[in-house]
Amino acid sequence: IIANEELNFQNEEKEKRAAELIIANEELNFQNKEKEKRAAELVIANKELMIAATVFESQEGMLITDASNRIIRVNSAFASITGYSNEDVIGQKPSVLSSEKQSAGFFITMWDSINNTGAWQGEIYNTRKNGEIYPEYITITAVKDAQGIVTNYVETLTDITLIKASADKIISLAYYDVLTHLPNRSLLLDRLEQALTASAESGQRGAVLCIDLDHFKNLNDTLGHDMGDLLLKQVAERLIACIYTKDTIARIGGDEFVIILENLSDSAIEAAAETNNIIEKIAFTLSKPYQLNTHFYQSSSSIGATLFMGHELKSKELLKQADIAMYQSKGKGRNAITFFNSVMQDKITARVDIENELRVAIEQQQFQLHYQIQVDHIGRPFGAEALIRWPHPKRGLISPLSFIPVAEDTGLIITIGQWVLETACAQLNRWDKDELTRYLTLSVNVSAKQFFQTDFAAQVIATVRRYDINPTKLKLELTESMLVESIENFISTINTLKEIGIKISLDDFGTGYSSLQYLKKLGIYQLKIDQSFVRDIATDIHDQVIVRTIIAMAHSLDINVVVEGVETEEQRQVLLTIGCSHFQGYLFSKPVHIDEFEGLVRKL
Structure with missing residues (x-):
């Protein structure tokens, strides 16, 4: 068991x-x-x-950074592209490559994309170790661990210098003339469309010029096409020097050039005058001798022009008009300027004539001063306004409306304005010697160009002293529009003049838009209410309210008021009832010669 x-x-x-x-x-x-x-x-x-x-170790440059954007490794392609080795940049931030061509806003947008989406890609300009700035295409990817925490950033970069150069070459061939490097017809049409749109938005006019070199074929036939090409290059360089950078010059074939002028005046007449001045400059410049290798050559040009405003006409229609005008210039015998609008051409010619004759008028002292009386509430004269008149020896009396704008545009107003000031001071000196006139003040209109000269106040003070007049009898009339130019300079000049007793009057008050803001600050002596408020004052309650308000405001600021353009007794009576006590206008007298004026003063 x-x-x-x-x-x-x-x-x-x-x-x-x-x-x-x-x-x-x-x-x-x-x-x-x-x-x-x-x-x-x-x-x-x-x-x-x-x-x-x-x-x-591929052909693309690569760099890896840690979570704090410090470089921990770069590949050999990175070194080849940038010139920086691994040792150069370890521990640095990628900004070591920065060209500073991108704005801070660019990088804010880039990092917003990386933080929100985990990646960003795009073009950027960086700098090689040798200082060369180059374009590259980069992709930045954020690497995250299992918990979604960023551990690294991986950036791949491709040098696109050759790609950009090829693209630029394609664009150049598509839009630029190979010989002169000016825009060709395709780019011209695009630029003209842009100019029409800009004109429509700004309300400023523009112009299209068509320029053809006279007898260019003869040059090609005699000296060869190489010399013709050399001439075209030099013509292009001269045209560029004649216009502003905002304007466009194009070569549209053979010896034909087109120019687009922008930002001209909103007034057709003024814009045409500006265009004409530029065309004359171009014609003069192109007529200067050319050195074509060993050959000395002189040329002229036929120029046609047309104005535009917004999209009133299509681009091709404008080019057609300028082309027609250019052929009209050729039909005149070449070396000529023609505006497509014949009426405009007549006005331009008249304006040029006025300018030329103004220079003669200054030299020969053809101007006169006429005087329009100023009276108080009982009809008693207290002063006058000096107004320039031009009794032309052949044309008769020329309206200031015809020649003052030309004088303003050409700068001749400065010389004319000084003549007016001196003539007025000489008259005050004579009045001071007569018991019947020594109490009179005299108002003189001052243009913006004259007023904003750096030494204007010094010129006025010197003139007052030279003619030994009482400066309190001289009033300088300025317009509200001057306030827009430079309020600081405006006030500084006024204060300098007021220091010696010269009075300042603000003319055409109520038609500007900035005077109320500066009225107290200016410390002027007098306002002149524009006649546009007086014309219907007997029947228009609104005009009455406006004038009453201006008078009350002025009196509260201790400023004197004169109402211009009073033509009827009814107007005067209404003005009296609303508080006006100083008047000027045809009811009392039109501007008259000094002899007639003094006779009127003695009569009153």
């Missing part, structure tokens, strides 16, 4: 060990499978590492 129990025990032990061996064998098989799996993963990881290394 004992032996049998021992045998059973041994059998149980064997079974137990067999079971343990089975478990151990299964564990060993599991471990072997894990080893095989890890070996396979290592093989895959090794392949991925090899691929990553290959990619990292």
Whole structure:
């Protein structure tokens, strides 16, 4: 029995060990499978590492930064593109490459994209180690861990210098003349469309000029096309020097050039005058001698012009008009200027004539001063306004409306204005010697160009002293529009003149838009209410309210008021009832010669 129990025990032990061996064998098989799996993963990881290394050393430049955007590695392509080695940039920020051609706003937008989407790509200008600025296309990607925290940034960069150069070359061939590098017809039409749109928005006029070189074919036939090409290049250079950078010059074929002038006056006459001045400058410049290698050559040009305002006409119609006008110039015998609008041409010619004759008038002292009386509420004269008149020896009396704008545009107004001031001061000197006239004040109109000369106040003071007049008898009439130019200079000049007693009058009051803001600050002596408020004052309650308000305001500021343009007794009576006590207008007298004026003063 004992032996049998021992045998059973041994059998149980064997079974137990067999079971343990089975478990151990299964564990060993599991471990072997894990080893095989890890070996396979290592093989895959090794392949991925090899691929990553290959990619990292590709033709594209690459850099890797840490989470604080410090460079930790760059590849060899990066070094080739930028000139910076791994050692040069480790620990630096990518901004070491910055060309400073991008604004701060550009980088704010870029980082907004990276932070919000995890990536950004686009063109940027960077700087190589040698200082050369170049264009590149970059992609920046944020690398994040399992928790979504950024651990690195990876940037790939491609030098696109050659691509950009090729694109620029294509654009150049498509839109620019190969010989002169000026815009061609395609770009001209695009620029003209833009100019028409800008004109429509601004209300300013523009012009299209068509320029053709006279006898250009003869040059090609005699000296050859090389010399003709050289002339065209020099003509292009001269044209560029004649216009503003905002304007466009194009070569549209052969020896024909087109110019677009922008931002001219909103007045058709003024815009035409500006255009004519530029055309004359161009014609003069192109007529100067050319040095074509060893050949000395002189040329002239036929020029046609047309004005535009907004989209009144289509681009091609404007070019056609300018072309027609240019052929009209050729029909006149070449070396001529023609505006498409014949009426406009007549007006331009008249304006040029006025300018030329103004210069003669200044030299020959053809001008006169006429005087319009100013009276108080009982009709007693207290002063006059001096108004320039031009009794032309052939044309008769020329209206100031015809010659003053020309004088303003040409700068002749400064000389004319000084003549007016001196003549007025000489008259005040004579009045001071007569008991009947020594109490009279005399108002003189001053133009903006004259007033804003740096030495204007000094000129006036010197003139007052030269003629030994009482400065309190001289009033300078300025317009509200001058306030827009430079209020600081305006006030400074006024204060200098007031220091010696000269009075300042603000003319045409109520027609401007800034005077109320500065009225107290200016410290002027007198306001002149514009005649536009007087014309209908007898019947228009609104005009009455406006004039009453201006008078009340002026009196509260201790400012004298004169109402201009009083032509009827009814107007005077209405003005008296609303508080006006000083008048000027045809009711009392039109502007007259000094002898007639003094006779009127003695009569009153």
